[in-house]
Amino acid sequence: MASNTTSTELQTRATTAPPSSDVIVVEDLWRTYDMGSEQQVHALRGVSLSIRHNEYVAIMGPSGSGKSTLMNLIGCLDTPSKGRYWLNSQLVSELDDDELARIRNKEIGFVFQTFNLLARATSLHNVELPLIYNGTPAAERIERAKQALAKVGLESRMHHKPNELSGGQRQRVAIARALINNPSIILADEPTGNLDSKTGDEIMALFDALQAAGNTIVLVTHEPDIAEYAHRIVHIRDGQIYSDTPSRRAAGGAMPGHSKSHH
Numbered sequence: 332m333a334s335n336t337t338s339t340e341l342q343t344r345a346t347t348a349p350p351s352s353d354v355i356v357v358e359d360l361w362r363t364y365d366m367g368s369e370q371q372v373h374a375l376r377g378v379s380l381s382i383r384h385n386e387y388v389a390i391m392g393p394s395g396s397g398k399s400t401l402m403n404l405i406g407c408l409d410t411p412s413k414g415r416y417w418l419n420s421q422l423v424s425e426l427d428d429d430e431l432a433r434i435r436n437k438e439i440g441f442v443f444q445t446f447n448l449l450a451r452a453t454s455l456h457n458v459e460l461p462l463i464y465n466g467t468p469a470a471e472r473i474e475r476a477k478q479a480l481a482k483v484g485l486e487s488r489m490h491h492k493p494n495e496l497s498g499g500q501r502q503r504v505a506i507a508r509a510l511i512n513n514p515s516i517i518l519a520d521e522p523t524g525n526l527d528s529k530t531g532d533e534i535m536a537l538f539d540a541l542q543a544a545g546n547t548i549v550l551v552t553h554e555p556d557i558a559e560y561a562h563r564i565v566h567i568r569d570g571q572i573y574s575d576t577p578s579r580r581a582a583g584g585a586m587p588g589h590s591k592s593h594h
Contacts, residue, residue: 351420354515354547355382355405360414360424362400362570374400376570377414382516382549387542389550389561389578397570399520402551406518407435419515436465440509440517444524446501448493448508454480455489458508465512479507483537499530506537516547523557535560 362375375397382388392398403409416424423434448457459476480489483503493501509517523531542548550561558564562581566574
């Protein structure tokens, strides 16, 4: 009986391997946390989602909705309790921590609300960090870090440390660092959360340019006006997707932004 199950399972796996035009495919993803004394919290409850190459998707939801959990799974920072996740046609939901770390460094560029820069390091050094971890030779590292800073318009600030930069410039350094390995996807978690609205609009314009240049962008936010920069908005509530629709922008509506600028 056991062998029968296995062959059926293999057949299922073969028939459900995702199309190569999809960079992210998650299928019936669950993430359950044991809280002790037999109590369980289901942060994700059977989420299925696919994102194509070069798509620009916003994931929205209130605090505690499961959007951060989903982002951690997509970003290979965590593994699902149940379900499957393919990244670039590779089934990553069954990899061990070391393999996940390798995939993460190669395939995913992270941009966080808090920038996560090393305070004592220059912009250049902050950007080349992922290359130091994977053993890229120094000359190549520096060249690639310079190119990444040029992409975000910060060539003139490469020797400045974070405390010598504005909030928007710090976020640009973080975006350059996210780009350094030519990742399959850029995952941006509340990327404008610590910025004023004008600087936030500039950072979102930079994401537009990156998407136009071929990057796949997944944006996690709770702000509707920021989500409208994306072309597709996925709403999560109580660990489940309850809507997945084109943004107003994708439907030919007005450009987002500036709604906070009267503060």
